[in-house]
Amino acid sequence: MLDERKFMILRAIIDDYILTAMPVGSRTISRKQGVGFSPATIRNEMSDLEELGYLAQPHTSAGRVPSDKAYRLYVDSLLKRDELTEDEKLRISDYISRRAGQVEDVIRAAADILADETQYTSVIVAPRIQTLRIKRVQLVPVDEGTALMIVVTGAGIIKDALLSVPSDMSAENLYRLSEMLTNELGGHSLSEVRQIFAGVFRNLSINRRLLGGVLKVMEEKLTEDAPEDVVIGGTTKLLNYPEYSDIEKAKNFLSVFESKDRLAGLLKKAGGMEISIRIGTENEIEQLKDCSLVTATYRVGQHGRGTLGIIGPTRMDYHRVVTIMQYMGGVISKLLSGENYEE
């Protein structure tokens, strides 16, 4: 429905607007390399594009500004994916790998470098621990009557909690109990723990009365719903963009990050798509109506998955963001799935 030339002009407008954040006039476009038309011609086309809903005028006789619809078209059909330079790739993967170790450290590092590279605010949702496979369960004595329960996967600790245990329980006993639990639960995910426990109770060969209480508490701790683990990087990056030079808007925007749960929900709406872009009002959240949200998915092992995203103004540099996110998704997946824990 849009002919070649309109496409070209629209693209030029968006490119310019992304760069300058100022309404784009016909002359600006006409002067561009590769555009062989006079301002008047461009004006006619722009007028058409406005009628079609791709452009908007803040007021008569300002230039024009792309609408959400325009950005949508832009990312759907005009977006070319670049490759990152070797330099950039190295910078990113180095930064993240250097802190490899605990899942949380990786996520934290990833959020930081993502925000730094894109200059937008980054958000990463940690993999739902419920889906990870348990490797070991270990009880460690802490005090008379207190033990620390630790659940381990290939990626490190995923859950730990303090329990009270019968005070006459020896370290030896705790160790044996750990072995038993590891046998029972190893290889399963947290979400399956509850069913398994039913079985464990039945087969109890050890002193049932002594252990009953402990097991119950453990079951609770293991199955309780962990709050969504969301890491945010570069919260204040947005303040560098002119569209947020107004304090009210800035506050409004920042308020989105107060509720991590809502944020996690938002990110996860993207579903399993490799890259998802939601522009302006597509976000359904009032405060983000002038923002775009780009999300990507990463994997942890066979079953775990998490989401990384960046939030920026609708006039964001989609090329760059998409390219970076794609690369980072890969890096994170590899780090968190691989068993590379030499260091």
Add this chain to the structure above:
Amino acid sequence: MLDERKFMILRAIIDDYILTAMPVGSRTISRKQGVGFSPATIRNEMSDLEELGYLAQPHTSAGRVPSDKAYRLYVDSLLKRDELTEDEKLRISDYISRRAGQVEDVIRAAADILADETQYTSVIVAPRIQTLRIKRVQLVPVDEGTALMIVVTGAGIIKDALLSVPSDMSAENLYRLSEMLTNELGGHSLSEVRQIFAGVFRNLSINRRLLGGVLKVMEEKLTEDAPEDVVIGGTTKLLNYPEYSDIEKAKNFLSVFESKDRLAGLLKKAGGMEISIRIGTENEIEQLKDCSLVTATYRVGQHGRGTLGIIGPTRMDYHRVVTIMQYMGGVISKLLSGENYEE
């Protein structure tokens, strides 16, 4: 050097300015309850106070604004400490206790409620783990050739790291090694680990080569300088105050929180004082020259200590802040030192 009346007037001015953030005029003070003087008299006194460096005028014929020096006098001699209401006490201690468990959870909760109650930005430095007494060291097998090392103190996990171990090392052996390490290191602080290791190496009765590697990694992991663990709450609270309605100032302020290390250094300068207040330029950090920093110390067990602080405009409500901080210092100390891990 300041007579009774000047004191009184200065105090009235500060009180008013804290409330309104607007330069205070002579009439405003004169109209106040308990001030029996005409504006003219007040003006004379204010003029004196200005000469003495306690007040400043943004421009002729605006009212006057208290200087850092005035705030200093205010907190040193005019500050009366209130008690919190039972209601507030309960709200605070409840909020924090509810998440008791891991040190980090407590700190996180404390930072949140502190920011909420004061409406300023809160910062809490976690206790230096170096000074905590080790309770146990536990090695947990994760994979062929990989183990997770967990160091436990009375307050829960404080450090964990993945190590590679000889791939023929059994769970049984790891367990025995854990016992040995616990014996050697238990009761000592992390900062002493390095010396102890020297001794351990000498007494090694088990396969020396096998253990050598493990110990080396452990030493590294245990003694490496952990980055300061700093938790920040209510970062954007400051945006609600008129002095930060300018984006540039806001950005400037927020940049302080980018480097947690510097922030930690700043907080710790307060030293061991129970409550320390640094006003405006006393902070030595350019970006905080319009801010005050109130810090308090909390204790963890015998030797651990950490700092909690809030950062707000110099015209902050010192009464309230000090009162809250004092109370919270107590609550945190009790929670992190006490051995109350029933639940």
Add this chain to the structure above:
DNA sequence: ATTAGCACTCGACAGGTGAGAGTGCTAACG
């Protein structure tokens, strides 16, 4: 010593003006 009175200063605000950027329309051109 205190206060009333008054002239003075300065910022905030409203209204007015001109420049500049950009538009839409029309008529001319290849």
Add this chain to the structure above:
DNA sequence: CGTTAGCACTCTCACCTGTCGAGTGCTAAT
């Protein structure tokens, strides 16, 4: 017939101006 030059028009923004009010400092009276 598509393209373009020209032009009148619109709207914002920056700047200037005058007025108003808050607050001061000084002086003289109490």
